[in-house]
Amino acid sequence: MDVTAGWYLALGAVLFVIGASGMLLRRNALVMFMSIELMLNAVNLTFVAVGRHTGDLNGQVAVFFVMVVAAAEVVVGLAIMIAVFRRRSSASVDDLAMLKG
């Protein structure tokens, strides 16, 4: 039985949905952030799998750029989280309701 690109696309879809539901269900800011990373990884997997199917390397270059952006995002996001934690000592996103009218 051959493993085609469709198998990897299905696995990527399942991983993406797990990440999206983690984003919606959890209240811990760090876990929500990790869910975003999982979604990015699922999309990267589909890029590489389709790139192999079509014999095109541009998908892998796109994955490289996604990784750069994700690294920058993690640096800034975690810095914001620590700055928030210093003032509110809580990692729960529900406690950040200062803008609520």
Next chain:
Amino acid sequence: MAELLLFIVFGSIALIGALTMVLHPNPVHGALGLMATMLSIAVFYVVNSGHFIAAVQVVVYAGAVMTLFLFVIMMIGVDRAENLEERLPLQRPLAIGLGIAFLVLIVLIGSNAWITAPASAEAANGTVEAVADLLFTDWLLPFEVTTLLLIIASVGAVALAQFEPTQRQRDEE
């Protein structure tokens, strides 16, 4: 045959790791689960002939990013119990329902043969040389712009780390 075996073994590891991250109450276990998922995705990159991307995945994602995550989890404290009580009454059932609907939609789309490009005879070989060849010709401008992005991100992180609340902000709390 070998590829099928690899897909089954590392696909299950990736799924178990992802589910651990979402369902386990302790964020440290979640981070380790996500690390397992990222390493199995690196294996899939190798199988799909993305050799350079697989190395970057292990070094940058599973190495640097997840270490940073673990570091921050340790700083912020893991013993605090998470309050899972929802303030929006419909959030949880809606989230689960929409997640299932989204999965069904993706499977429906994916079960149709929508990859229109024909399967290529020659395999894409993502060696360092081949990827660099594309990166420094067609993608040169985006590559240069990422340097700007990284500088802005590091300056921003330093600025956030040095932030001290002023006296007025302290009084307001």
